Amino acid sequence: MNLVLKSWGAYVRATKRWPxxxxxxxxxxxxxxxxxxxxxxxxxxxxxxxxxxxxxxxFALMYKGILPDYLQDSLIRLLTGAAIGVVLGIPLGLLIxxxxxxxxxxxxxxxxxxxxxxxxxxxxxxxWFGFGLTTMTFVIVYTVLFPIVLNxxxxxxxxxxDLARAAQxxxxxxxxxxxxxxxxxxxxxxxxxxRNGLGYGWRALIAVEIIVGTSGIGFMMFDARRAxxxxxxxxxxxxxGILWYIVxxxxxxxxxxxxxQRWGLVTSS
Amino acid sequence: MFVAPLLALVAVWAVVVPLFDVNPRxxxxxxxxxxxxxxxxxxxxxxxxxxxxxxxxxxxxxxGVVTAVPLGIAMGVSPAISSFLTPLFRFFSVLAGIAWIxxxxxxxxxxxxxxxxxxxxxxxxxxxxxxxxxxxxxPMTIRNAAASLGAGRWVxxxxxxxxxxxxxxxxxxRTGLGFAWRGLIAAEMIATNVGLGxxxxxxxxxxxxxxxxxxxIVIGLLWLLIDRLLLVPLERATIERWGLVRRT
Amino acid sequence: MKTLSLKNLQKTYFDPxxxxxxxxxxxxxxxxxxxxxxxxxGPSGCGKTTILNMIAGFIPYSGGEILLDGxxxxxxxPDRGVVFQSFALFPWKTVxxxxxxxxxxxxxxxxxxxxxAREYLELAGLSHAADRYPNExxxxxxxxxxxxxxxxxxxxxxxMDEPFASVDAQTRMTLQEELTRIWQQRKPxxxxxxxxxxEAVFLANRVVVLSKGRVLxxxxxxxxxxxxxxxxxxxxxxxxxxxxxxxMVRSA
Numbered sequence: 041m042n043l044v045l046k047s048w049g050a051y052v053r054a055t056k057r058w059p060x061x062x063x064x065x066x067x068x069x070x071x072x073x074x075x076x077x078x079x080x081x082x083x084x085x086x087x088x089x090x091x092x093x094x095x096x097x098x099f100a101l102m103y104k105g106i107l108p109d110y111l112q113d114s115l116i117r118l119l120t121g122a123a124i125g126v127v128l129g130i131p132l133g134l135l136i137x138x139x140x141x142x143x144x145x146x147x148x149x150x151x152x153x154x155x156x157x158x159x160x161x162x163x164x165x166x167x168w169f170g171f172g173l174t175t176m177t178f179v180i181v182y183t184v185l186f187p188i189v190l191n192x193x194x195x196x197x198x199x200x201x202d203l204a205r206a207a208q209x210x211x212x213x214x215x216x217x218x219x220x221x222x223x224x225x226x227x228x229x230x231x232x233x234x235r236n237g238l239g240y241g242w243r244a245l246i247a248v249e250i251i252v253g254t255s256g257i258g259f260m261m262f263d264a265r266r267a268x269x270x271x272x273x274x275x276x277x278x279x280x281g282i283l284w285y286i287v288x289x290x291x292x293x294x295x296x297x298x299x300x301q302r303w304g305l306v307t308s309s
Numbered sequence: 310m311f312v313a314p315l316l317a318l319v320a321v322w323a324v325v326v327p328l329f330d331v332n333p334r335x336x337x338x339x340x341x342x343x344x345x346x347x348x349x350x351x352x353x354x355x356x357x358x359x360x361x362x363x364x365x366x367x368x369x370x371x372x373g374v375v376t377a378v379p380l381g382i383a384m385g386v387s388p389a390i391s392s393f394l395t396p397l398f399r400f401f402s403v404l405a406g407i408a409w410i411x412x413x414x415x416x417x418x419x420x421x422x423x424x425x426x427x428x429x430x431x432x433x434x435x436x437x438x439x440x441x442x443x444x445x446x447x448p449m450t451i452r453n454a455a456a457s458l459g460a461g462r463w464v465x466x467x468x469x470x471x472x473x474x475x476x477x478x479x480x481x482x483r484t485g486l487g488f489a490w491r492g493l494i495a496a497e498m499i500a501t502n503v504g505l506g507x508x509x510x511x512x513x514x515x516x517x518x519x520x521x522x523x524x525x526i527v528i529g530l531l532w533l534l535i536d537r538l539l540l541v542p543l544e545r546a547t548i549e550r551w552g553l554v555r556r557t
Numbered sequence: 558m559k560t561l562s563l564k565n566l567q568k569t570y571f572d573p574x575x576x577x578x579x580x581x582x583x584x585x586x587x588x589x590x591x592x593x594x595x596x597x598x599g600p601s602g603c604g605k606t607t608i609l610n611m612i613a614g615f616i617p618y619s620g621g622e623i624l625l626d627g628x629x630x631x632x633x634x635p636d637r638g639v640v641f642q643s644f645a646l647f648p649w650k651t652v653x654x655x656x657x658x659x660x661x662x663x664x665x666x667x668x669x670x671x672x673x674a675r676e677y678l679e680l681a682g683l684s685h686a687a688d689r690y691p692n693e694x695x696x697x698x699x700x701x702x703x704x705x706x707x708x709x710x711x712x713x714x715x716x717m718d719e720p721f722a723s724v725d726a727q728t729r730m731t732l733q734e735e736l737t738r739i740w741q742q743r744k745p746x747x748x749x750x751x752x753x754x755x756e757a758v759f760l761a762n763r764v765v766v767l768s769k770g771r772v773l774x775x776x777x778x779x780x781x782x783x784x785x786x787x788x789x790x791x792x793x794x795x796x797x798x799x800x801x802x803x804x805m806v807r808s809a
Contacts, residue, residue, distance in 0.1 A: 045571050046576070048573060049571065049572075049573040049574075049575075049576040050576070051573075052573035052574065053573065053574060053576065056574065062392070062396070063396045064396075065393075066393050066394060066395075066396050066397045067396070067397065067400070070397060087415075087416075144310075144314075145314050145317075146314065147314075148311045148312070148313075148314045148315050149314050149315060149318055151533060151537075152315060152529050152530075152533060153529070155528075155529040155530075155532035155533045155536065156525050156526075156528055156529035156532075157490060157491050157494060157528060157529075157532065158491065159491050159494045159495045159498070159506075160494050160505075160506075160509060160524065160525045160528045160529075161525070162498065162509075162510075163498075163509045163510050163512065163513035163521050163524075164513070164518060164521045164522070164525070166513055167334070167335070167513060167516060167518065167521075168335065239403070240487070240488075240491065243406050243407040243408070243488065243491060243492070244407075244491065246407050246408050246410075247407045247410070247491070247495035247498075250410065250411070250495070250499060251495075251498060251499065258408075261408075261411040261412075262410075262411050262499075264411070265411040265412070265414060265415050268415070270412065270415060273411045273412045273415065274412065276408075276411070277404060277408055277409070277412065280404060280408050281400050281401070281403060281404040281408075282400075284403040284404065285399065285400050285403050288403055289399065448643065448645065450641045450643050450645040451645045451647065453613070453615050453633065453639065453641070453645065454639065454641060454645040454646075454647075455647075455658075456614075456615070456632075456633035457613055457614070457615075457633045457634070457635070457637060457638060457639040457707075457716075458635055458638070458658055458659040458662060458706070458707075458710055459634060459635030459659060459662040459663060459710065460662055461662075464662055468647070468658070469647070472647070472649040473649070475649070547649070
């Protein structure tokens, strides 16, 4: 009893000091269970590989340089698309958000185009641009753009009118008000939009890489699927999961919290 | 009010395409899309594709929600267990959806099973994760209040944990369905011979842009209907009225 | 006749951050008569909320015993109503459904429990708000709901944990006067935790001063009722008792 309490205390203190422990430890029993099931022979090993097999493949692909190359391809595509989406989306959102008229005219159209969804554009994009980088980039930009525009508009509208009035009465021009008041006020929403957009964006990227398929993690997984190599598919999923966990939990969510909570603005989770 | 801007967009489309004499293999005219709609409605193929897609989404979503909510609540009841399990479910919920297509098609073969599995797991992990979060954000004092008013396990579940987690559950269903819907279209392009995604992808082989655009409009309208008529009103009726979390 | 008695009550728990056992309540003995209003005051960290949570059954106690009408307390139950500092109303239930929640669990039929709830809402002057949701009410109104929700369940003791600490000063005085009025009408047994000394004296028949997990002293309050602030503010006995208690708390 005492020993249990003592070790629990040690665990709690350790996680307090290094929070990453609390993230990693829960995965240990899962990997152990996976290992046991895979080794029990319940499923054929080729169909349901063990953690060791996946780790071995990981090192092999790292050594050959295939995994880093594909990962780099995927990330560059995602970042390019996201950057273009942000550069287009924020001004567009500010524009639409600062005029009641523009809002009324554009809102249904924005909702409709968001509802079509990125992947449904793929067939016509393939006709327009063929199998290539343009098609991929277009899909990512499309995915990232709409959440950013929609959230920027909401963010602009959430900025209290008195703030703009206060800035104006302190002598700020329209442009200054936009830059000093509206944009920072909308920032928490913009970041929420970016977070949502990237969440959809990397999924779209995987789908596009599967269908367009020349390189990238999605291509690797689907190529492995054609060859019936479960091990590489699972490796791809784990790499994606870890990568996205890090990006979402350690980069995007903290930024979202930092802007929203630091300034005491209302944002939800 | 909502329809007017969309009609204006259609008007622009109707003017621009003949004006610039756009090649129908690049972009179709309004008339040809309308014709494609009539043709596919007449021969029943449009509704066959819509039916197949909706059946997959409906089935995957129902199984996902029905299994995820009880699991999420069970895991969220104890603060220690929920904080232990949160990273796990977060991991699987960031992975949910499209990334499962390769392994799903390997396990289930191309077709119905694989697609429903992709939908199911997109909904399941996101809803379970959000339910878990929802239950663990119910203030302990509210659970204590119910207990001191005599609530047993069942009452605690139905009157406190379930309604308390509902805002997060609804958010989870909305996000999960968003992933699932995209996963559906992608999976149908890759792994089947019926459904809206398939309809689009096969039309590409013949440069039938009017069918592609028709499919995109149908996909957009269906999602708008699901989101605006089902999910948004549900959020409004509960969360906003109760003054709990408000989101966009 | 005594209703509630604490005998050598003790609470220790394991603090994972310190890695050792911590004692929050050393040795507390206290008897509460039926229909008595007892205020418990003390500086923060004196263990007063821990004691209330143990009586309510939210946390287990490590030593001694808590007897309610001679029966040992074990876990939360409807015989001990609790009013929380954070109100703890169910946001997804209307005011009426919040108040009728306790009777509903006891299996009282709908018409009857609604009648009970409306009667209590009337008592707190809240009849007009029956169909509103808690977040549509002010803090003061929410806590009125909190009080009658606990009372409507007809508990043997009412446990109040700094219930008026999060409302503004004006409202707090009104709520205190209302509470004494309701207490006079219904005569529930009340344990009232607070760190506000005038509040403790104003409300109670007896004030218990806690310090470092022990009972430091107790003072009887024989002020006449009904009590209203306009009268008591100038009352010599009230002032004397208040400063006496304040001195004990500050020396604690």
